[in-house]
Amino acid sequence: xxxxxxxxxxxxxxxxxxxxxxxxxxxxxxxxxxxxxxxxxxxxxxxxxxxxxxxxxxxxxxxxxxxxxxxxxxxxxxxxxxxxxxxxxxxxxxxxxxxxxxxxxxxxxxxxxxxxxxxxxxxxxxxxxxxxxxxxxxxxxxxxxxxxxxxxxxxxxxxxxxxxxxxxxxxxxxxxxxxxxxxxxxxxxxxxxxxxxxxxxxxxxxxxxxxxxxxxxxxxxxxxxxxxxxxxxxxxxxxxxxxxxxxxxxxxxxxxxxxxxxxxxxxxxxxxxxxxxxxxxxxxxxxxxxxxxxxxxxxxxxxx
Amino acid sequence: xxxxxxxxxxxxxxxxxxxxxxxxxxxxxxxxxxxxxxxxxxxxxxxxxxxxxxxxxxxxxxxxxxxxxxxxxxxxxxxxxxxxxxxxxxxxxxxxxxxxxxxxxxxxxxxxxxxxxxxx
Numbered sequence: 001x002x003x004x005x006x007x008x009x010x011x012x013x014x015x016x017x018x019x020x021x022x023x024x025x026x027x028x029x030x031x032x033x034x035x036x037x038x039x040x041x042x043x044x045x046x047x048x049x050x051x052x053x054x055x056x057x058x059x060x061x062x063x064x065x066x067x068x069x070x071x072x073x074x075x076x077x078x079x080x081x082x083x084x085x086x087x088x089x090x091x092x093x094x095x096x097x098x099x100x101x102x103x104x105x106x107x108x109x110x111x112x113x114x115x116x117x118x119x120x121x122x123x124x125x126x127x128x129x130x131x132x133x134x135x136x137x138x139x140x141x142x143x144x145x146x147x148x149x150x151x152x153x154x155x156x157x158x159x160x161x162x163x164x165x166x167x168x169x170x171x172x173x174x175x176x177x178x179x180x181x182x183x184x185x186x187x188x189x190x191x192x193x194x195x196x197x198x199x200x201x202x203x204x205x206x207x208x209x210x211x212x213x214x215x216x217x218x219x220x221x222x223x224x225x226x227x228x229x230x231x232x233x234x235x236x237x238x239x240x241x242x243x244x245x246x247x248x249x250x251x252x253x254x255x256x257x258x259x260x261x262x263x264x265x266x267x268x269x270x271x272x273x274x275x276x277x278x279x280x281x282x283x284x285x286x287x288x289x290x291x292x293x294x295x296x297x298x299x300x301x302x303x304x
Numbered sequence: 305x306x307x308x309x310x311x312x313x314x315x316x317x318x319x320x321x322x323x324x325x326x327x328x329x330x331x332x333x334x335x336x337x338x339x340x341x342x343x344x345x346x347x348x349x350x351x352x353x354x355x356x357x358x359x360x361x362x363x364x365x366x367x368x369x370x371x372x373x374x375x376x377x378x379x380x381x382x383x384x385x386x387x388x389x390x391x392x393x394x395x396x397x398x399x400x401x402x403x404x405x406x407x408x409x410x411x412x413x414x415x416x417x418x419x420x421x422x423x424x
Contacts, residue, residue: 246390
């Protein structure tokens, strides 16, 4: 990070090396002046920013008070980042913000939008302050712009990173909800599938099922896909292959709980219905499996 | 390597020992088809537990054996296909249609005795 700061300072120096500008202040001094200006006008600039935010209809999912509170902390971290050129704090803040407001339905473009708005508001105030001294304005902007752009970048990246981290975490959680192969009766297995099946998960399922058939010496397997809303052609084909592979191991597969969409997919790929044994729901599937295995389930109590 | 064919009651049992050459498979086919009538067997069990690869020739031969034996008046059960082999076969489209399969020899015998009961 220290190294990156150095390079950023270098670029700033390069920007300032326009020969016609006789410089009296080093860029760091300019930044200090800038920060002092932003601190002095904190209340007014922040107000202006909040007004601009509501004008552009950003952060509509949040209340006015919340926007004001967020604006205050963003403003302060912003100024601090300008002053210290340390972006970690701001990045951490962006992550934290992301964690807090994504569930509220705040979109990435809104967060990027408000940071860019703040950049513009501050730039405008600089124009207003140095309108009489054009050269100085130029130098101040030279110092301000790279830092401001980096801040916008940092916040956006931090926000998106957090979002991606959450998505990754959720994907892992879904994958870890491994699909159990359960024995309900002697020689009868059920495989309830819930959630989205991607090709990778489909392969894992098949492996588990075939191994389960072998270790439990199953004769009948009920695959319940009530919890699967839809599957693409690849996965549907995989399901058919799983059924056939199970047959090669001597087990009959009953598929239950096909949604209309999945039925449509299976018909589209032209599945051989003679090979697919399907029953409407899991209960029906288990009942049929019991019949195949020669079980007869009776109620002990006399029917009243 | 030749595949031994054992007679167990009304059933002939052929157990694959390892990967077989095409010639071995042809020989097995002829042996089974001849012996099934010679011993008046009612069924044939082909045990492929030891096979960890099943190519298209082997798979086709198994299906042919089953169909020929059907024509000779007996049933065939293929037993002991490994899970990995089963899925590889299906992916190659080698599904042994119309051929009975069972988990292992014991299951195959149970399947046949069930069948003998209903047909005799």
